[in-house]
Amino acid sequence: MGWLGRPATDTxxxxxxxxxxxxxxxxxxxxxxxxxxxxIPMSFSESQYLEFPPREWSLRWYRNYFNSxxxxxxxxTSFKAGILTMIVATLFGTMAAYGLxxxxxxxxxxxxxxxxxxxxxxxxxxxxxxxxxxxxxKLVNSMTGLVLAHSMLAIPIxxxxxxxxxxxxxxxxERVARSLGASRMRAFFLVTLPQIRFSVVSGAVLAFLTSxxxxxxxxxxxxxxxxxxxxxxxxxxxxxxxxxxAAISTLVxxxxxxxxxxxxxxxxxGAR
Amino acid sequence: MSHPAGPNAAGLRRDALVERLTLFSLSGPAxxxxxxxxxxxxxxxxxxxxxxxxxxxxxxxYRRMLVQPSYGRAFRITxxxxxxxxxxxxxxxxxxxxxLSQLPRRAANICMIAVMLPFxxxxxxxxxxxxVLLQRQGVINTWGIKLGLWDTPLALVHNLNGTLIGMVHxxxxxxxxxxxxxxxxxxxxYLKAAANLGxxxxxxxxxxxxxxxxxGLIAGALMVFILCLGFYxxxxxxxxxxxxxxxxxxxxxxELFFNWGAASSLGVVLFVLTGxxxxxxxxxxxxxxxxxxxxx
Numbered sequence: 001m002g003w004l005g006r007p008a009t010d011t012x013x014x015x016x017x018x019x020x021x022x023x024x025x026x027x028x029x030x031x032x033x034x035x036x037x038x039x040i041p042m043s044f045s046e047s048q049y050l051e052f053p054p055r056e057w058s059l060r061w062y063r064n065y066f067n068s069x070x071x072x073x074x075x076x077t078s079f080k081a082g083i084l085t086m087i088v089a090t091l092f093g094t095m096a097a098y099g100l101x102x103x104x105x106x107x108x109x110x111x112x113x114x115x116x117x118x119x120x121x122x123x124x125x126x127x128x129x130x131x132x133x134x135x136x137x138k139l140v141n142s143m144t145g146l147v148l149a150h151s152m153l154a155i156p157i158x159x160x161x162x163x164x165x166x167x168x169x170x171x172x173x174e175r176v177a178r179s180l181g182a183s184r185m186r187a188f189f190l191v192t193l194p195q196i197r198f199s200v201v202s203g204a205v206l207a208f209l210t211s212x213x214x215x216x217x218x219x220x221x222x223x224x225x226x227x228x229x230x231x232x233x234x235x236x237x238x239x240x241x242x243x244x245x246a247a248i249s250t251l252v253x254x255x256x257x258x259x260x261x262x263x264x265x266x267x268x269x270g271a272r
Numbered sequence: 273m274s275h276p277a278g279p280n281a282a283g284l285r286r287d288a289l290v291e292r293l294t295l296f297s298l299s300g301p302a303x304x305x306x307x308x309x310x311x312x313x314x315x316x317x318x319x320x321x322x323x324x325x326x327x328x329x330x331x332x333x334y335r336r337m338l339v340q341p342s343y344g345r346a347f348r349i350t351x352x353x354x355x356x357x358x359x360x361x362x363x364x365x366x367x368x369x370x371x372l373s374q375l376p377r378r379a380a381n382i383c384m385i386a387v388m389l390p391f392x393x394x395x396x397x398x399x400x401x402x403x404v405l406l407q408r409q410g411v412i413n414t415w416g417i418k419l420g421l422w423d424t425p426l427a428l429v430h431n432l433n434g435t436l437i438g439m440v441h442x443x444x445x446x447x448x449x450x451x452x453x454x455x456x457x458x459x460x461x462y463l464k465a466a467a468n469l470g471x472x473x474x475x476x477x478x479x480x481x482x483x484x485x486x487x488g489l490i491a492g493a494l495m496v497f498i499l500c501l502g503f504y505x506x507x508x509x510x511x512x513x514x515x516x517x518x519x520x521x522x523x524x525x526x527e528l529f530f531n532w533g534a535a536s537s538l539g540v541v542l543f544v545l546t547g548x549x550x551x552x553x554x555x556x557x558x559x560x561x562x563x564x565x566x567x568x
Contacts (some may be wrong), residue, residue, distance in 0.1 A: 008374065009460070011467035011476060025371035028364045029386045031442060035401030036393045038411065042404055092302040108296070115302055118310055122502035122546060124519040125539035128526050129313030132320075146339045152309040155302050184291070187489040215505050220526075227328025233396045237509045241403055249397040262394050 036253060043246035071232065071248070077222070078212055078229040081146050085211035088151040090204040093158030098188070099266035101166045112163075116156045123216045126153070131220040141223040149217050154207035161206065165199035198266040205263035208254060302478050314543075321536035333537035343538070346521040353432075353507070354500035357439045359558055360494050364440070365447035366489065372448075373455035384452075391445050399509050402438050403429060422549060438506040443499065449494035454488025455481075466544075471541025494553040501546055 004016035012018075038052070043061055065071050096115060100108045103248030118126065130149045131140065139145030169192065177187035193200070218228040229248070236242055288322040324330035337343040368387075370382045390398060405411045406429035428434060458481065466476035504519035516524070518538055525535035 009462045009463075011473060013473045021367055021371060024364075025368045028368045028444070029383060031364075031441065033386045033389050035390050035398045035405065035441065038405060039397060039401050049409065051414070088305075092305060096299035096302035099295045103292045103295040103298075105292055105296055111296075111299055111303060114311070115299070115306055118306065120546070120550065121310070121314060122519065122539070122542050124502060124504050124522050124554055125314060125317065125543055128309060128522060128532075128539065129317045130309055131526070132316060132532065133309075133313045148305060149309050152306050155306065159302075184295075213396075215395060219523075230394075230396055233400070234505065234509070237396065237400055237403065238513075241400075241407070245400050246404070249394070249400055252394050252397055256392055256394060 007254055039246050039249045039253070043250040045243065045246075048243065057079060061243045064244045065174065065247045065251075068244070070073065071229075071244070073225065074227050074229045074232045077143070077146075077226050080143065081150060081222075082208045082212040084143070084147040085150040085154055086204050086208040088147060089158050089207040089210075090200065092151065092209070093155045093203060094162050096155070097159045097162040097166060098192070101163060102171065112159075115159060117155050119156050123153075126174035127216045127220045130217060134221050140221055141226050143226050146218065146222050146226060146228070147211075149221055150211035150214055151207075152208040153214065153217065157206050157210060158203035161199050161203035165196040169195055201266045202263040205259050205266075209259060213256070315540075317532075317536035318540055320532050321540050323533060325533075333533045334541075336534065337541065343517075346518050346538075347541075348518050349515065350501060350517045352504075353435065353439065353515070354497050356436060357443055357500050358493050358497045360436070360440045361443050361447040362489070362493055365444050365492070366451060369448050369451040369455055372378060372452055373458075379408070380452075387445050387448050393540040395442070395505055398441065399438060399505060402434065402441070402510055403536060406434055406437065429510055430513055432511070434510035434512070435450045435507045438465060439500060439503060442506065443496045446495050446499065447489075450488040450492040450495070452488075455485045459483045491553075491557045493547070494557070498546055498549055498553070501542065501549075 005014055007014050008018055015022075041053060043058045045051065046056035046058040046060060047054060067266070071080070096111075100112055126149075130145075134140045134142075134145050139148075151214075173191050174184075174187045177191045178184065182190065213230065214228075215230045215234055218231045219234060222228045222231050228254075233245060233248065236245055321333050322329055322331070337347075354504050372383055372387075375383065403410070407413070408425045408427075410428070414429065416422050417425070428437070462480050462484065463476050466480045467473070471479065502519055503517055505525065507515040507517045507520055508523075511520075519542070522535045522538050523541075525531045525538065
């Protein structure tokens with residue numbers, strides 16, 4: 001028990017007297033991890049009822065998911081929307097971040113502020129607002145409408161990631177390229193883009209996830225053939241608890257972990 | 273003495289301006305998209321909130337918010353839940369951040385994965401997991417009864433308890449990250465100086481460490497509070513339809529009653545309140561600190 005009697009650092013009380021603190025921190029860590037970790041064993045349970053640990057193991061709920069046309073259609077919609085959102089938001093977001101950074105006009109800050117508003121406005125307000133306008137222009141339940149709305153939500157995220165990379169990029173390099181005869185565009189693609197590419201990739205992954213995980217706007221503007229996975233999951237959660245959702249959740253956890261690991265890795269090497 | 277102005281100095285200046293405007297136009301597509309799907313819709317709702325059924329100007333929707341008790345209740349419960357969630361996040365998050373900040377960096381980074389895990393898990397997955405854990409025949413009740421901790425199943429979900437548990441779980445990382453960052457930045461020599469001057473460890477904590485970590489705590493707590501105000505999914509599912517926060521009320525007004533004016537006015541008030549708190553917050557702490565989660 002020597003450790004308990006020793007002070008935590010030179011100036012602090014002993015580990016023993018701080019034991020409650022360690023226990024509390026440990027419990028909070030368990031609290032944070034528990035929900036993510038519990039769904040994985042649950043998804044392999046044979047039982048219709050929720051029991052932990054499961055008495056019998058099976059792939060029943062995965063089979064259920066892959067054999068359901070409704071779930072498959074929703075999954076396809078979510079992937080399609082995610083990929084299209086990724087393309088639109090990464091393109092527009094990077095263009096805007098670069099343009100505003102390089103133009104250095106007085107009102108660039110104002111425009112930046114406008115482009116970042118989707119982060120601040122409550123999503124429910126955006127959701128019903130977009131729904132209202134889409135009803136008027138007949139974009140409700142359309143893939144186009146969904147992708148446009150999701151891109152608007154993802155653009156600020158792409159811009160924040162790319163802008164921070166541009167801040168640490170020395171624009172003089174572009175000037176050198178141009179004094180050597182490259183056009184502005186050529187200089188961007190040959191000199192600037194290769195150096196900020198990790199941040200662009202990281203922004204793109206986050207844009208995909210923004211769309212893939214989005215619930216509230218999807219609830220209002222997606223439906224029918226173009227109902228997203230999140231919309232179907234939300235509705236299923238409100239009815240009864242179907243263990244198929246545990247299987248879907250496990251797959252989603254794996255997908256997002258892989259994508260975020262990629263984004264973290266790229267983000268790290270981008271920041272150097 | 274200024275630079276000798278060449279004959280085409282004006283031309284050059286014009287070229288430079290044209291180039292800057294060209295560059296600026298690169299933000300056009302993004303600006304157009306955000307205008308179309310965000311500024312116009314929200315602006316339109318703002319406009320709608322001031323119209324009555326006949327289409328004339330009126331403050332009817334705002335007046336109803338004051339008169340009809342169900343609206344007042346929605347705002348009261350929203351603030352109550354946001355406040356309680358923030359308080360619990362501080363009580364759980366501050367000690368956790370403290371322990372993490374005292375660990376060696378490597379160990380702290382490993383523990384950080386646990387803190388980031390909820391961030392990385394889709395909202396609906398976590399909501400589902402809480403249903404599995406908390407419901408009447410759920411994991412926690414089954415184990416609690418099996419271990420003899422309680423006899424009858426506790427009502428942990430489809431009520432206020434479930435909503436609070438779900439929200440604290442979602443918001444905790446937003447508090448821990450900025451607090452952890454500001455604690456890491458504290459120079460340990462201050463604590464040694466305090467000890468040198470005769471302060472007990474407890475006294476040194478309250479008088480030196482806590483005030484120095486306060487900027488991170490305030491930034492985190494404000495962030496948590498502001499984000500809580502707009503919650504929809506968690507109260508809808510884990511509250512089991514019994515917890516009506518402002519966002520839920522807005523959705524009901526649209527889905528059930530098609531009352532755009534009422535929903536819009538609620539949305540406008542929610543937005544203005546959020547904006548006001550954000551503005552006040554920006555006077556206390558730097559805004560990028562608030563949005564960037566402390567940069568941990």
